[in-house]
Amino acid sequence: MRGDAIIDAERLTKRYGEIVAVDSVSFEVPEGEIFGLLGPNGAGKTTTIGILSCLVTPTAGSARICGIDVTKDSLGVRSKIGVVPQEIALYPTLSARDNLVFWGRMYGVPDHALKQRIEEILETVELSDRADSRIDTFSGGMKRRVNIAAGLLHRPSVLFLDEPTVGIDPQTRRSILELVVELNDHGLTVLYTTHYLEEAEFLCNRIGIMDEGKMLAIGTKEELTATIGATGVIAVSADGMDESIVGWLRSLDAVADAALVESELTINVIAGPNLLPALVEKLTSSGAAVHSVDVTVPNLESVFLHLTGKSLRDRDGSPAEGEPVGKKT
Amino acid sequence: MKALRIALKDLRIRLRDRNTLILMLLLPVGLTAVIGFAFGGDAGISAVEFLLVSPEEDGFPAGDFLTGAAANFLSQIEIFDVEVATREEATRAVSEGEKSAAILVPEGLREAILEGTPAEVVVLRDPASDIKAGIVQSVVERFVTYASAGGIVGRAIFETLEEERPLTDGERWQLTGWMLRWMYDRYREPAIGIQAADTEVEDVNVHAYFAPSFAVLFLLFTMLGSAKSIHEERESGTYDRLMTAPVSRATFIGGKLTGSYLLAAVQMLILILLGSIVFGIRWGSHPGAVVVMALVTAAGASSLAVLIASIARTGSQVDNVGTAVILVMSLLGGSMWPVEQAPAAFQNIARFTFNYWAHSGFKKLVFLDAGLAGIAQEIAIVGAMSIVFFALSVRLLSRR
Amino acid sequence: MKKVLYIIAHNLRVLRSDRSAFFWLLAMPLVFTFVLGIMIRDGGGGSGEPPRYALTVANLDEGEHGAALLEAIEEADEIDLLVVEGPDAGAEAEALVEDGDRSAALVIPADFSALLEAGEGAALTFHRNPERMNPLVTRQAVEKIVSRLNVSALAGAGVLEGYEHLWGAVPEERAPELTARADRFVEEASETPPLTVRVETLGRGPEEDAPAMGFSHSSPAMALMYVLLNGLMASVFLVTERRERTLMRLFTTPVRRSTIIVANLGWRFVVGMIQIWFLIGFGALVFRVDWGDSPVGLLAVTVTYVAAVAGLSVLIGSVARTSRQAESLSLVLALTMCALGGLWWPLEITPRAYQRVGHMIPTGWAMDAMHNLISRGYTLAGVAPQALVLAGFAAAFTVAAVLTFRHE
Known part of the structure; x- marks a missing residue:
């Protein structure tokens, strides 16, 4: 080439x-x-x-x-x-x-x-x-x-x-x-x-x-997306989370990466859904108020998280609402 | 209260901007300094250099008292810087602008004065020199007038007495000797003298003349920049934002005007202070009157600028229209040169400008040592202009 | 180099799309030239109508000498006379001066005639408004009139005293006859004074029927001033091009850096030349300004001056970070250079040091060149030194502009 x-x-x-x-x-x-x-x-x-x-x-x-x-x-x-x-x-x-x-x-x-x-x-x-x-x-x-x-x-x-x-x-x-x-x-x-x-x-x-x-x-x-070795992505929106939750997540075998930006928690998961119950329990017990939990397939956001440990979204805000091209669910 | 907040916010924005400060303070002070540099010095004008050309090849004959007296007379004038030259040198130096002028002394100068035979003094002028060559010319003209007059007086005495009773040679000598002494005494004390009335103020201080002019000129420019912020707020959306806050339109306008006014007052007072410190201007002995005049001038300038801004539709229009208005008004109103030298028609037009009255007030303070009463007319007119401009702009702005 | 021309043409188009450009480049300088021209012409120094100076006279004397003086003042062309009368005339005249209504006043004292007849000196009082310059000229005019009267008085007195010196006391009946004869002699001789002054203005001198004396001063100065002011202000365009990224975009197209710089100098040069020749043409046609005998010399001076202005403009545009900065810098530089270069008042009256400073900047040289062309009638060779210095300034500014030119 x-x-x-x-x-x-x-x-x-x-x-x-x-x-x-x-x-x-x-x-x-x-x-x-x-x-x-x-x-x-x-x-x-x-x-x-x-x-x-x-x-x-x-x-x-x-x-x-x-x-x-x-x-x-x-x-x-x-x-x-x-x-x-x-x-x-x-x-x-x-x-x-x-x-x-x-x-x-x-x-x-x-x-x-x-x-x-x-x-x-x-x-x-x-x-x-x-x-x-x-x-x-x-x-x-x-x-x-x-x-x-x-x-x-x-x-x-x-x-x-x-x-x-x-x-x-x-x-x-x-x-x-x-x-x-x-x-x-x-x-x-x-x-x-x-x-x-x-x-x-x-x-x-x-x-x-x-x-x-x-x-x-x-x-x-x-x-x-194949390089990150994750099969799913969990996105949690909740108030009252802190960095301790990220530390906990990273210690788990089922988690490839995790990042917290304000009230959004993103987790690249190796072995999908069975993490959820434990996660929700951990969040509730730590006093966080969970608004929503999304489970999706890996995307470029997951790749960026995997590569940098950071979220791409935190810099300049997301695309405007009503985004016509994204595949976010 | 909110209006004051808006005003103080504007003031802060303006005073933080280095460019505003340049326009506000540096330019007027700088230009006043340049003008002082140009016209300063003791004589108020740099040396007038010119050449004196003798009719004789080898310079002025030492014994000739008249040409000697002429050279002596010329060299006594402080600002004159005379040198003797040949005719060729003089023609070259003057035509190339090295010297402002040359005086060609005629051969028969003595005879012309004593015996009335015609003679001609020639003044060679540098074509590019108006002022200095003009000074030389007028001094020569005056000298010739006096010398001629002296000769005429002498001959009048001789002729009249000769006619009365024919003079012997001895009597002639006697009369000549007496007359020279007599004329010398009498010429110094003419029958009719002119004395200057007592004026407490010394000669025109160039700085004092131009400092208020430039202060007013650049005050107007600063105010324009400040008034433009009405449009800038609209264009940048902060106006809309303010309107979503519980701020009435009147408060907004009031705040803008107050902000402009505060800035104007600050600028005027600082410039007056700088005038004293930097140029040693004595603003008269009535500080109260100076402050009142400064505050009224600030009011006039700020309301005029806001009026321009309220007529203009965009920020760049404020710049264009405003700068044109300010320049033309300053040109006509005497902020750029002494308007009293202008023809009468111009002086009448000048009376319609803000600059004229503001400048007039400061001149009276400085040169006539006027107090509040002395500048009442100026304060009233500038004040009235401020009120009219202010009322018009409030009306225009609140219609938007 | 087609692209240089394209960029120049493009910038002229951008300029034309700005409606106020016409006003600033062409109308404003004409307004200033006009007003200044009128001022200089009518304010003295020109060859138009002789200027008249305001003088208020209060004659407190009831005798013949006061009346004679007043009559002589009335006859003087250069004095715009206002006579105030009445017992308070003196105070009234003084008040008029102090209020700024009149520039100067002359008070003839009540004992004027009495003193003169007694052979004693009498003094007139001259009031002037200290904030004005004119009264100095007014006073000279009054002195001229007074000196004429003094000469008559002097001759009369001299005849009597000379008689006394030679032959003893003058018989009382002869005295009036003697003074009258002396007076007559003075009057006759004064009509054709033996000693006269002829003024010869070297160079071309003003033309015989120069109606435009004032404009021949204001036109060159204002043309140079506005080319400088507008030229330097054009530095803002460069800052704008950088801010709006069009300059950066230009650098991504296949156009050389040198082409871009040359074009930036070029369009400023073209606008400056259009402007200065418009003003020269307008001055010649409408204000009837005589621009000298050497169009080539004028061309050389304008080309080098405008090139220097263009170079400085690009330099300011390259150095300034914001358009407000470019504006302030241009304004400060332009106004200072006008003042120092003798565009606002002639350099000849300023101190030596000032004149030297004036010749460290282009304006001083350009004004010299204008004087050489207009007043001295020099040709190209005569203004070559000035043109070369201006070209030097142009080169220096251009080099500095090239070194500082940047696209971001």
Whole structure:
């Protein structure tokens, strides 16, 4: 696979003084894949994308996009990639079309092709009718779509999407995820960073889990969940729990991992349901007020818990309510 | 009480912002210092450098008392820095702007004065120098007027007496000797003298003139920034949040106005204090009147800024419209130069601006040592402006 | 390098989408040029209508000398006279000055004629408002009138005293005849004074029918000031581009860093050139400002000055962390440079040290170049030193801007 990988990162490292933002990260993304970088804020995802898009010079390691080294031929790399920043990096007082013309030119799209491409892309992001309105009159979702469109004009070999759904409403989130799927269906390779595990599960062919600058595991969702050796996940919502319960759980053979975040207790279980009675009794006797207990199959949350001993959910809050893609029960 | 809380919160936000402090204090003090630097010094103007060109090739003849007297007269003027040069040198130095002007003394200067034969003093001016070359020109004109007048007086005496009774050579010599002494005495004590009325204040202190101007100008800018927060609160959603709390709209407006006012008062008082400390400005002998004027000015500026904010629809409109209004008003109202030098029409327009009256009040305090009674007119007008601006903005804001 | 032009065109478009830009770049400088021009022209120093200075006169004297003086003042063109009468006229005139209604007042004392006739000196009292500059000029005008009267008095007295010196006491019946003759001589001789002053302004000098004296001062200064002010304020755009991440995004496209920097300098340069030549053109056509004989020299000066401003603008934009910081920094730098560079008042009147400071910054050199072009009629060679120094500033600012330029 090494030969035809679109992205090939080898032991990428970025230090800022004492801080190691990215620590020897390696991964490959073959053509046509949606590859997810999953991890909490500060895990090093954005720095990794920064190195791959030539914004950040790596302290060590190397990376190639379509076989071009990012440190040796940055212009060559940049013409192969489309980068969609987390922020709406557009000119608010210009129209959508003016913005796209500008970015198209910057990507070196020839003038004769540009007009046609813009029409096509506006069609794809369903904004043809608002093409000549100023960006600052757009809703958040429309801005996001133009933001993505601006990265597609030059038909990049790979699209970098950096947390494109942070802080937006469920409908917009759905439309963006659908857009990514559609683009991928047409053959576009996508590098997608997120800290929402539901998005990673829904979108990505393969997922790399990052934390504190390190790549902890890479694989399909199934491969990743298989590694934890757990057969089930118990999620308890209760008031009055403390860390002693986690200690107790970890001492049990039936428990692979356990983590407590505020009033949510997550347990990766090796031998499923027979833990429940003991757990409930322990909770009740310790004075906790149990609101709910869910038993599910392992997911990426369980993987993250397994790998880091932490929950992914504690950093930035969960996706908004009414989440359309998640499989949480 | 809640209004005061809002006001104090605004004050705290503003005073924490380094940029506000730059605009509030550093710029007005800095510009006043620069102006003081420009116009300071004892003479109020830097040395006027010019050249004196003799009609003789080898400079001024030592024995010629008239040209000597002329050079002496010129060198006695403190701000003058005279050097002697040849005509070629003078023409070059003046046309290249090295010296402001050159005076070409004519050959027949002595005869012109004593015998009335025509002669011409030429002043060469640097085209790019208006003020200094102008000073040299006017001094030469005055000298020539006096010298001519002296010559005329002398000849009048001679001619009249000659006509009365033909003079012998001895009488001529006698008369000439007497006349020179006499004229010297009489010229120093002309029949009609002009004496300046007693004014307790020394010459115009440049700092004292411009410090209040810039204080008012930048007070307006600070106030604009402060009034803009009405829109910022709306745009950032904190206004809506406040409205969900048990805070009435009137309380909100009251709080905003009070906050602006407090900031304005703080700025004005600090600038006045800095003026005393940094520039040694004496704000007159009525501290009470100074404080009242400062507080009234603060009221005027803050209510004017809030009025601009209440007319504007967005924060950036406040910036644009407000800055334009402030600049034009300061231009017309004399915050940028002495408006009394402007034509009458401009002076009449100036009377409609807030800056004019605020500045006028401070000038009276400093230069005329006016007390409260002396600046009653200014206090009344600025106060009335404040009330009108305030009423208008409350009306506009509460309609929103 | 097509992309440089694309980015420049793009930025002009962004600027155009801001409706207030037109106002700040073009309308505001014209308003200032206009008002300042009127002030300079009518406020003295120009060649328009001669300025008139307000003077209030209270004549407490009932004799002929007081009346003669008042008449002479009335005839003076430069004085805008107000006569107050009545027993309290003196106090009234003084009060008018103190209230700031009138700049200056002259009080002719009640014993004025009596003193003069007795051959004793008489003093007029001059009141001036200490907060104003004009009374100094007014006083000079009054002195001129008084000196004319003094000359007549002097000649009259001199004839009598000279007679006495030579031949003893003047017969009483001859005295009036002698003084009258001396007076007549003075009057005649004064009409064609032997010694005159001719003023020769070197260089091009002002044109014969220069109606725009005031504007020829305010136009160059205001053009330089607003190009500087607006130019430096444009540093905010760079901060905004960083904050909104469009600059970072630009760095992910196949565009060189150098292209991005050149374009950032370039569009500021283009806007500055449009602005300064608009103001020059407007000044020439509407205010009838004479910009000298050397369009090439003017071009060299404007190109280098605007380039220096553009470099400094990008530098500020690179150094500033927030747009408010960029704004404050630009405002402080622009205003200080205007004041120090002689854009607000001529450098010639400032102390040497001040003039040296003024020549450590671009504005001082640019103003010198303007004087050389407009007043001295220099051509390109004459303003080459200034243009070279300005180019040096442009280069230094640009290098500093390149070194500090960053996308985040």
